[in-house]
Amino acid sequence: MTGVAANVARVRERIAAAARRSGRRPEEITLVAVTKAVDPARIHEAVASGVTDLGENRVQEAVPKVAALAAAWDATGSPRVRWHMVGHLQRNKVRQALSIFTVIHSLDSAPLAASLNRQIVAQVSPQRRPLDVLVQVNVASEPQKFGVSPDALPALLRQIVELPGLRVVGLMTIAPLVDNPEKARPIFHRLRLLRDQLSRLRVGESLTQLSMGMSDDFEVAVEEGATMVRIGRAIFGEHPP
Numbered sequence: 404m405t406g407v408a409a410n411v412a413r414v415r416e417r418i419a420a421a422a423r424r425s426g427r428r429p430e431e432i433t434l435v436a437v438t439k440a441v442d443p444a445r446i447h448e449a450v451a452s453g454v455t456d457l458g459e460n461r462v463q464e465a466v467p468k469v470a471a472l473a474a475a476w477d478a479t480g481s482p483r484v485r486w487h488m489v490g491h492l493q494r495n496k497v498r499q500a501l502s503i504f505t506v507i508h509s510l511d512s513a514p515l516a517a518s519l520n521r522q523i524v525a526q527v528s529p530q531r532r533p534l535d536v537l538v539q540v541n542v543a544s545e546p547q548k549f550g551v552s553p554d555a556l557p558a559l560l561r562q563i564v565e566l567p568g569l570r571v572v573g574l575m576t577i578a579p580l581v582d583n584p585e586k587a588r589p590i591f592h593r594l595r596l597l598r599d600q601l602s603r604l605r606v607g608e609s610l611t612q613l614s615m616g617m618s619d620d621f622e623v624a625v626e627e628g629a630t631m632v633r634i635g636r637a638i639f640g641e642h643p644p
């Protein structure tokens with residue numbers, strides 16, 4: 404087994420253990436392997452070990468990488484992978500982003516939602532519409548962080564659900580950097596409560612997904628209800644500076 408494959412196996416075991424601790428089934432949680440700064444050969448190792456969902460945080464980096472992998476896979480019989488956009492999306496990158504990503508985790512403003520919707524209607528084939536999106540929430544209201552504040556979330560959701568090109572499937576957050584993952588627990592718990600409250604209000608009919616948890620805190624996130632964990636370093640090792 405390669406290092407990447409062994410890491411994927413270990414991460415899956417840890418997700419499963421965290422799920423069972425909280426009375427959940429491991430299959431409820433999608434592992435999104437975040438491949439920023441990772442070369443195509445190592446991404447391929449992750450896919451060969453069963454990873455089906457890959458995440459990137461920058462459109463410029465993702466476009467050539469996704470193309471290189473798609474070309475290699477086309478030659479050998481494509482594994483089915485889905486690319487998730489997990490980083491901040493600039494409006495001038497929307498067109499390119501739509502050519503590769505099937506899920507956007509980082510929708511955080513009405514203008515971005517409008518740009519996405521406009522491009523989807525113009526560019527994305529009807530069979531692939533609507534596009535699944537998650538709204539990024541800045542739960543702790545950290546000034547340096549992207550994401551809508553919890554207070555502004557209901558109004559933004561009401562705007563997004565009017566757009567035919569988008570389907571809001573859940574919420575995403577990035578927890579503050581902390582020395583102990585337990586300190587991130589209240590953030591994850593709060594995102595889950597927001598999701599539950601908004602589901603009761605029926606804003607966004609299918610608010611089922613919670614994208615939360617990274618290499619240092621994914622077990623706590625799973626215990627708090629994560630349905631998608633975004634993991635880079637625990638699979639691919641520390642990235643180069």
Ligand SMILES: *Cc1c(COP(=O)(O)O)cnc(C)c1O
Pocket residue numbers: 437439460489490577617618619633634635636637
């Ligand atoms: C890089 C990144 C991750 C993965 O982080 P690790 O700490 O390497 O697991 C998850 N989410 C986003 C938005 C990222 O940019």
